[in-house]
Amino acid sequence: MEPPATVQERSPTALTLRWRPPTAPSWTRLQIADPFQQWRTVYWGPKCHAHVPRLAPATCYRFRLRGDASAQWRPFRAATEPSSPQGAALHMTRAVKLANSALIRKLALHRCSPRLLNVPNKEHKTPIVQALEAGDLGVVQLLVTLGADVNQPQLFSGRTPLMVALYRGALPVAQFLVDKGRR
Template sequence: MDFPYPFAELTPSSRPHPPVVAKVTHHSIELHWDLERKAKRQGPQEQWAQFSIEEEDPKTHTYGIIYTGYATKHVVEGLEPRTLYRFRLKVSSPSGEYAYSPVASASTTREPISCEHLHRAVNVNDEDLLVGILQGGSVKVDVPNKLGLTALMVAAQKGYTRLVKILISNGTDVNLRNGSGKDSLMLACYAGHLDVVKYLRGHGASWKARDLGGCTALHWAADGGHCHVVEWMLKDGCEVDATDAGSGWTPLMRVSAVSGNQRVASLLIEAGANVNVKDKGGKTPLMVAVLNNHEELVQLLLDKGADASVRNEFGKGVLEMARVFDRQKVVSLLEGRRKQMPKKSAVPSVR
């Protein structure tokens, strides 16, 4: 067998050629070698020259074998982006003689822009990075992250108004929803970012949108407790008594159940919220406030005309509910109110 290299008479000029760098990506380098002799192999494989590719360790400057065999190409994978790598080829004869090629160097390419880069730019509020990614055109602006949130949803939730404007100018859909049905407007309302709320409204976001539970942006704003946002939303025309799909709760009912925020409740009532509305179980905001021991809200609702005589589907009134759940302060408040109510005088019948 005529081996490709005269091992016994090895000189610098007769050393194997370095491996040829072919395709390079951000995580792989493809190497080729001995291309001119590939077609001349004869006889059984054990009589062929064997090839090894060795990679240099940049810290110790020693070489380790990453491939051994009879092929004439190898793809080195699992590499770091934008990194220089050095390789050499070792050619061995069946008798054990071997020769090394000069070193071949190659650098991996820059990591391609992905949705992770897009969301990373939004998370750290990096305007320049976001603009560069979007101008590159390789990432869709509405691709969701692992939590199902678009970049706009994240920016709206965090209150990054400049990023919201950049994303909208690059074609993001303001009405997309996450897995629970919330859109960017709902997230901004709950978080209290009025500038973002105004901008989203000016670019097609709707007050009529509902999440999977049937809640509107006003429900979420009421939960968030940000009065300046609630006040602007009401002036902008959102429906004050929209009911959710589960319990039939209005935003005022949500306040009664969740936060007990008196200031938010006042804004809702001033905008026309029905203080005596009933949910699907027959409960009023006053009943819900009593059950959740929101004493100041109970006082407000009574001042605004809540009917303490209304009973639920089981025939229970607010005073009975307060006693059953041992809401002592609320019981005292309700009893005091009842004593203050003028007694109805008997009206003589007309014959």
């Protein structure tokens, strides 16, 4: 099923949404759910697009769209961008720390980009190094599958993920990296 609207432009604090024009000429109403889950109209008019400003960074919002008074509401979701790579790295750090594979996958594939898999956090550790330090083979495997660069050395120490795994005594993780041909 096709979503009722698509994101034409995305920034940390605004979204520009576009939708198909109704079959008959009419006015379209676009609403957003506020923090209390009450619907608030953000656009009402004849156009097929709307700019929604003053949104929070890295947040998923619920919207609904209706072409005319007799039509049914069509719900959808859209998310703003993180305010910085470090902000997105914070979300990834939390997801790795909690071993939340669904959130890791969502952040890497949908919310941000695969580049996030290689962005160090405030401690200068990439997500794969964080998972290595926790000794979580499942998260390491997921990150490698999603495209994490396992040869990327840490900023200050210059250690690769394999070196970190060996230093921490995480032998199953080290064996996985060796099996994948990493150095």
